[in-house]
Amino acid sequence: MEYATLGRSGVKVSKICLGMMSYGSPDWQKWVLPKASGEHFVRRALDSGVNFFDTADFYSYGESEQILGDTISNLASRHEVVICTKVGLPMGSGVNGGGLSRKAIRSRVEDSLRRLRTDYIDIYLLHEPDPLTPLEETLDAMHDLVREGKVLYAGASNYPAWAMAKLAYASRYGYGRRWSVAQIQYNLCYREDERDVLPLCDSEGMGVMVYSPLARGWLASPGTTNASAMSAEELKRLETDLKARSLYGNDSDIAVRACLAKLAERRGVSMSCLAMSWVMSRPSVTSMLCGVLQDKHLDEAIAALELKLTADEILELNAAYRPQALKDTGLGAVLQSGTKSE
Template identity: 50%
Template sequence: MEYRNLGATGLKVSPLCLGMMSYGSPSWQPWVLEKAAAREFVKMALDNGINFFDTSDFYSYGASEEALGEATHGLVRREDLVISTKVGMPMSGKPNEQGSSRKRIREAIDASLRRLKVDYVDLYLLHKWDTDTPIEESVDALDDLVRAGKILYYGVSNFRTYQLAKAQQRAMTTSRRGLAAMQLQYNLVYREEERENLPYCGENGIGVMVYSPLARGWLIGGDAKMASLTERERTRAQQDVKGQALYGQGADWEVRTRLLEVAGNLGLPPGRVAMAWLLARPQVATILVGALEPHHLTEAVAALDVRLSETDMTYLEEPYRPGALRTAGYKEIMAQQKSVAAANS
């Protein structure tokens, strides 16, 4: 494993990060595995040199953080882990159990530390832009956590470039360290971040963490593939309302056709090729891997050894057509959760 610096920091992270959203409670989203399943995947990740693990208090309303804490406890030295978690999404309908106010951040980090069974987290991210809280308040609260020793670095997720710039400016003013990371959606069928966010991160030393590298599985799916999926994979494909809201429009289909063609010519699985394309992007520090089956991790690790030619890279990129920002999915997830809760009540 060749480790990379996270942006301009000295923190070394693996180019693959195990995304822990897949583990917690199926009552949060139907395809999520129970907490106990996480240990197998965490151990497999560690055995393959992966030292980076990403979660959020929002995932399974804390159960994902518990899954990571329980999976790593007694298995590995704390010093060998790089743990990232997030704050800002609603944990309930109560007014101060959502958003990125100083109060929310201060209380959320203590709850996350308890669930993760650690004294500090390496990276703490604002999960989304909070229209009700000045970004200066949020960044100052994060900087206070650094001085308190509860977090080592901080960053943001899902910010637009002007929002990212405001957060970076405040971070530089407050501590002169700036943001350590930006987590964003990026894959072969969604490349809008290449316009502004990725160049801004590159120029300002902000490490890029990519989620949905396979477009939540859409890139390697299709009706023909459905029959070969495991039960867990099929459940996600059929009940992942966010993925259904985001992908499968316009030029997406031609991009997927070319991906399958290039993969066939190379004799490689398409997912491996799609991840190799991302790993070759200069601003990308790490890509998040959501593993429901062991072979998902195996394929991600294998992608580290794939080097695509310039011809293949260009051929994969040609069909893409710039379009609107894809920010759908959150409302669909919340509606699904309400439906599940009603059915279980």
């Protein structure tokens, strides 16, 4: 396993981070695996040298956090692992069931601490922007948690550059501490954050966590779906992950996938391994989240660490991409669609 320093902090995290969204309750999403599977993959990740785990209270409405907390308490010393969780998406139908108000954050962090069976959270992320709460209120609440020791590092997920910049500069000049972490959607098919978010993170010393390195499975196969070659878990996610269909599949995505498939065949490796190797070759990326449904998925992520692309291969993959509109994964989209998909 390889490790990297999280931005300008002193903490080191594995370059592979196990994404816990895949474990919890199939009532939340049909493709989600039950507790026993979550325990198995956390154990396998630990055995492989992974010390970094990402979850959120929204995932299976708390069950994902519960699985991670129970498993870590049984298999590892708390100080040996780095736990990231998130706050902000709706946990109930009440008027204060979501958002980033002081009231919501103070209540939800206590619930997360209890489920995770810990007295502190290493990295606490704002899951996405809350347009109804003033930035100052959210920052006050987050920095109070840092001062109290309940949170070690504060960060944000799915924030556009202008909003991430406000968090970074207000934190540095108003509170005397840096905003530590950005979590972004980033892969061969979606690279819009290269324009501004990643340069901002480099300038401000923020650690970068990447999710959807395979574009929610779009980059895992050349496009001719062979159901007989897929596991039951993979097939169920393919059929029921509505967000994947809404985000990927345009002409640019098709061209990128074709280029990736050609290079993977030439190198004699899987498309998944090659796509993840590209992500981890990006100098701004600290760690890559892996949503593991089968043992082979974790094996491919580990193999991607060892696969080194040449400069010409990176140029070849980069050339297939065309700039595109930002993909909407904001709170408004979730509420309007009525879907429980993250």
